[in-house]
Amino acid sequence: MxxxxxxxxxxxxxxxxxxxxxxxxxxxxxxxxxxxxxxxxxxxxxxxxxxxxxxxxxxxxxxxMPAAVPVPDSALVVHFSTEQLDGTWLVELRQAREPFRDGRAGTRYPLFGGGSVTLRRPFSTGRLWESDVDTGGRGVPGYLAAFGAPIRYSYVGRRWxxxxxxxxxxxxxxxxxxxxxxxxxxxxxxxxxxxxxxxxxxxxxxxxxxxxxxxxxxxxxxxxxxxxxxxxxxxxxxxxxxxxxxxxxxxxxxxxxxxxxxxxxxxxxxxxxxxxxxxxxxxxxxxxxxxxxxxxxxxxxxxxxxxxxxxxxxxxxxxxxxxxxxxx
CATH class of the missing domain: 3.40.1780.10 (QueA-like)
Incomplete structure (x- = not known):
């Protein structure tokens, strides 16, 4: 509607x-x-x-979960969205709290604490990606608890x-x-x-x-x-x-x-x-x-x-x- x-x-x-x-x-x-x-x-x-x-x-x-994790030495932030049945994750890339449209399949983004996200294929055009996630054995919730922050969109002016x-x-x-x-x-x-x-x-x-x-x-x-x-x-x-x-x-x-x-x-x-x-x-x-x-x-x-x-x-x-x- x-x-x-x-x-x-x-x-x-x-x-x-x-x-x-x-x-x-x-x-x-x-x-x-x-x-x-x-x-x-x-x-x-x-x-x-x-x-x-x-x-x-x-x-x-x-x-x-504190599902937003910055990419070191970059303006990019990875939003962890949803775990899939095969163990991959849907993630979204953001830059300056706006969608980042230039992701490419096969790109690996290092994360803090030795983690990384590697884009597999687009799930939705220009936004969500099916991705392999490496958290160094912590599991995603544990990793996010250590390194993540709450997802925040542009209308929320400060961190909470x-x-x-x-x-x-x-x-x-x-x-x-x-x-x-x-x-x-x-x-x-x-x-x-x-x-x-x-x-x-x-x-x-x-x-x-x-x-x-x-x-x-x-x-x-x-x-x-x-x-x-x-x-x-x-x-x-x-x-x-x-x-x-x-x-x-x-x-x-x-x-x-x-x-x-x-x-x-x-x-x-x-x-x-x-x-x-x-x-x-x-x-x-x-x-x-x-x-x-x-x-x-x-x-x-x-x-x-x-x-x-x-x-x-x-x-x-x-x-x-x-x-x-x-x-x-």
Whole structure:
């Protein structure tokens, strides 16, 4: 689905809400209700009052890796995206935080600590590469923990520690970028939701690099849906209770066939959704492929109204920005 709009720089979240004098849960929350066809404006701290006892939240337990590693004596940075089934990695090259388009198959880039990345073949034109990675026996997560930094795009003006890119649910390192819809949750807010009778279904999906300017279709990513979570979601739906995914990554995991592996599922309006009724997500770029998933859950008319309101009321975009809750 295409929603045409221009995103002014003033609506990009250039820093975490904590730097703006807010708590993690102090961001705004734009709520769209599909049945009623209406849009409402809230704070994220209102979430417990917006959910019902018996609602199930599907949450991603992937933790963020410091996935950006500079190439010594160069302006290049390697973004580690996604491990593939054959042990190779999808990587992206950046220069001055912009895509580097001049990579060539067979090129080896040395990395700090004796590591290296060797480009095999393009995975997507001018951006992602299938690559052989040498980390000196550390394993990629261990190597990144020693030498990496969080991926940072041009709209974020300064570096922030890795802790700013973690969520309260993240326990298994593996994501190149933060599953950001979960960022505003705090331990206290989770306790309020549990006290209200909201249930949680943990899933895992290690998300790769977004590269917002590319607007590409999703590529295979590692996922795991524990059987108790699958059963909880199925039971809730059978009883007519609402199942709400926290983030597009959680949708992709729970909508995948099977319990684990690499998922290439793409949620579109024509495919629809089979396991979720609603979605808590950030605000996405115009023409971004995620909008197809949102349209499948919200419907095109409500989704257009949500984005009209978000622009008119100056909500903030990107990983440190405001949130959008789509309810059935």
């Amino acid at each position: 295409t929603i045409e709009f221009s995103l002014p720089a003033t609506l990009e979240a250039h820093e975490p809400p904590e730097a703006r004098g807010l708590g993690r849960d102090g961001v705004r929350l734009l709520v769209g209700e599909r049945g009623a066809g209406r849009v409402g404006h809230h704070r994220f701290t209102d979430l417990p009052s917006l959910l019902r006892p018996g609602d199930v939240l599907v949450v991603n337990t992937s933790a963020t 520690p890795l802790s700013y890119y973690q969520t309260v649910f993240g326990v298994t390192p593996g994501s190149a970028e933060m599953p950001s819809a979960s960022r505003p949750f705090t331990s206290d807010l989770v306790a309020q939701l549990v006290a209200r009778g909201v249930q949680f279904a943990p899933v895992l999906l290690h998300t790769g690099v977004a590269s917002l300017e590319a607007h590409e279709r999703p590529y295979p990513e590692r996922f795991l849906v524990p059987r108790p979570s699958r059963a909880l979601v199925a039971h809730a739906r059978a009883e007519g209770r609402r199942v709400i995914a926290v983030g597009t990554t959680a949708v992709r995991a729970i909508e995948s066939d099977g319990d684990d592996g690499w998922t290439d599922v793409i949620v579109t309006p024509s495919r629809g959704v089979r396991h979720v009724d609603g979605l808590l997500t950030g605000l996405h770029e115009p023409r971004a492929s995620h909008l197809d998933m949102l349209a499948a859950i919200a419907g095109p008319e409500l989704l257009c109204e949500i984005y009209r309101e978000a622009l008119a009321e100056q909500y903030l975009w990107h990983e440190f920005g405001d949130l959008n809750l789509i309810l059935p």
